[in-house]
Amino acid sequence: FSSYKRKEPNNNNSLLAISVSKPNFLEGEDDLFYSYTRDHSADNENIGKLVFADREAEYISSIALEYLNEDVKYKNNPSETWIKNNINKYDILHFSTHSTNHNYIYDDCGIYLNKDPENDGFFSGKEIEQMDLSGQLVFLSGCESGTGEYEIGEGTASIARAFLQAGASDVIA
Numbered sequence: 001f002s003s004y005k006r007k008e009p010n011n012n013n014s015l016l017a018i019s020v021s022k023p024n025f026l027e028g029e030d031d032l033f034y035s036y037t038r039d040h041s042a043d044n045e046n047i048g049k050l051v052f053a054d055r056e057a058e059y060i061s062s063i064a065l066e067y068l069n070e071d072v073k074y075k076n077n078p079s080e081t082w083i084k085n086n087i088n089k090y091d092i093l094h095f096s097t098h099s100t101n102h103n104y105i106y107d108d109c110g111i112y113l114n115k116d117p118e119n120d121g122f123f124s125g126k127e128i129e130q131m132d133l134s135g136q137l138v139f140l141s142g143c144e145s146g147t148g149e150y151e152i153g154e155g156t157a158s159i160a161r162a163f164l165q166a167g168a169s170d171v172i173a
Contacts, residue, residue, distance in 0.1 A: 014071035015064040016090035018078060019057035020097040022049040023112040023121055053096040056141060060094050080119035084131070092137045093168075099142030099159055109159045111142065125162035133167035140173040 054076055061074040073090070075082070087093065098112040110128070115121030140159060160173040 013068045013092075014090045015061065015068060015073070015092040015094065016086070017057040017061045017064070017072075017074045017094040018083065018096065019050075019053045019074075019076050020078070020113050021051070021053040023098060024077075024114045048098075050096070050098060053141075057094060057096040060096075060139075064092070077114055079116035080113045080121050080123050081116045083113060083123060084119070084127075087131060087136075088134060090136065092139075094139040094141065096141045099140065101158055109162065111140075111159065125159055128159065128162035129165045131166040133163070135167065135169040136163075138163045138168045138171045140171065 057076070058074055061072050064072045071090070075086075078086075095111055099110065100112070101109040108124075110122050110124035113121050113123050138160075140163075142159075158173065160171040163171045
């Protein structure tokens with residue numbers, strides 16, 4: 001944040017920190033996400049839960065208040081629709097969520113959020129690309145957010161690239 005503050009301000013210096021420690025969009029026993037986390041978790045109480053995701057996003061918000069002195073919002077467990085409707089109101093976006101680049105197939109990469117009546121809760125790379133971002137700085141604190149298949153002349157097909165395609169200026173994944 002101190003580095004960002006030294007730059008010539010060309011936006012309104014606002015931050016949106018998002019945490020979704022256990023998304024609600026997949027609820028069946030047979031789905032891939034919960035099958036994976038059930039098999040890899042020693043703590044049955046926290047199956048599929050990112051234990052420190054909420055704490056991380058809250059902490060990022062508190063640090064941002066010291067440097068930005070502007071609009072800082074921490075949003076816990078937002079729906080996919082809320083994200084789509086509000087993502088352009090902020091200059092810095094921090095996602096502390098589950099994410100995937102399933103089998104390194106670009107069409108299957110995305111961020112796990114909460115479902116709602118309008119959206120399924122999987123903010124896919126294709127959906128991210130369709131957003132009209134305006135130079136946001138994006139932090140992706142989630143598994144596989146920077147991984148993907150390398151495509152000659154294109155780079156790595158990942159969630160990070162989807163945000164760049166949508167108009168983000170920088171992505172840290």
